[in-house]
Amino acid sequence: MTQPPYTLSLDLEDFRQHKVGNAMRETEPLNEGEVLFRVDKLALTANSISYGFAGKSGLIRYLDIFPADEGYANLPCWGYADVVSSKHPSLSVGDRVYGFLPIASHVVMKPGKVSPGGFTDMRTCRSVVPPFYNEYAMTASEPGYAPEFEEAIMLFRPLFGTSFLMQSYSEDHAFHGAKRIIVTSASAKTAMGFGYLMGKNYAGTIETIGLTSLKNRSFVESLNCYSQVLTYDEIDTILPGEQTIIFDVAGNQEVVEKLHRRFGESISYSGSVGKTHWDAGAFGAVTNLPGAKPQFWSAPDQIAVLRERIGSGEMMRQMSSAMADFLQAAQGWIQISESRGPNEIADKIVAMLDGSVNAQDGIILRP
Structure with missing residues (x-):
């Protein structure tokens, strides 16, 4: 029926x-x-x-x-x-x-x-x-559409778009003076795309650390997207003092607080990107923590910036070009x-x- x-x-x-x-x-x-x-x-x-x-x-x-x-x-x-x-x-x-x-x-x-x-x-x-x-x-x-690529496009395109915009935002703000970026939920596709872009464009210049669960560590390491992959209980092994950006894809307030307590005033930007840890506190919650105040990072805001600066067509051309490259690497993941x-x-x-x-x-x- x-x-x-x-x-x-x-x-x-x-x-x-x-x-x-x-x-x-x-x-x-x-x-x-x-x-x-x-x-x-x-x-x-x-x-x-x-x-x-x-x-x-x-x-x-x-x-x-x-x-x-x-x-x-x-x-x-x-x-x-x-x-x-x-x-x-x-x-x-x-x-x-x-x-x-x-x-x-x-x-x-x-x-x-x-x-x-x-x-x-x-x-x-x-x-x-x-x-x-x-x-x-x-x-x-x-451009480049083929039915056999639909699944990969569906899974990665909107998420890679966010990854692309995270890199664009970071570039527009000169990485807030940081030489290190910590990304939570490193196994999430948004984080994977961002790690890939950072590795491709800033390897040796900006260190990108991916935080993940013990269960996902081997998988994340196999991607070769990050300068370093650590589990959440290894945060204390990261040396403080270096200017640091946090992109929180997990939405886990406990992890965000631990990062802010660890790195304090050396955190120059702390943005909430997603919530892969659904049950870990309110989405986008802000607490009184040392370092830059955690805030909601908005992809639509960065889209508006790029559309104003280079136009929608050029923005999509650049994003599509970067994604075509990424999909070649991500197909087997x-x-x-x-x-x-x-x-x-x-x-x-x-x-x-x-x-x-x-x-x-x-x-x-x-x-």
Whole structure:
């Protein structure tokens, strides 16, 4: 029996709980200018869960992009979808796009002006987040696109974009005078991409230390992304005194506090990038610690800086060039697995929240 159109929504109080609802809007006739997409595949990563916690905290309203019933939220993920019905003159059945999508079988969008490269969803609900998250790329005109690379692109592209922006931010601020960067959750794909870029562009100039769990240490060391890989209980082996930047991808307040107590006033910048440690304190929480005050690092802010300085097209060209290089290295790092249908997908979300997903697992959802 074919699964009817549905949306999988997470309980706002406990993301481990969910409900599967009928996607009634997606079964109604389209209005002029609207397009119905069939969601084909999504990438579930630590970043996906971070969107959920950031949205729940109100830092960026990720959970308002795809409206849900009261008390529930539709978690956005990056992935691919195909046009199955269109009342927009520039989009036809079969057109394939890449962008932010809900965990659902279908989604209705209202594209603005469509270019050969893509479009922006202009629905009112999308106005609560920076424009970047509302943009969709047409695969037919994407440079270097090939169907066989879709899984790697889904898993790494949005995360590598953040990695690229972290490096760009650091360069714009002359690395805050630091010669050492400490990255938490070094096994996370965002951290991996950043470590790769730093190793490629600043090896011998900026030391990049990746912090990870004992379980993931061997895997992280095998990537050759970092100057040094240490476990969290080895923080005290790092010599203090050197000017240091902290990029906290883990979102673990205990680790952040330990780093600030260890390095004190030599910390020239401390930015919260993500939350791979879901249960370790409030997302983006700030405490009275020695050194630069911990703050929420914003990728959209850096996007705005680059767009103003070099334009959106040049920013994407530079990012795409860097990513093509990275994907060559990263192809063999990840083991792809698929979860199909709402029940398997819900189980995989719980597994990720419970920490039972391995760092090398590349999770693809097939609604």
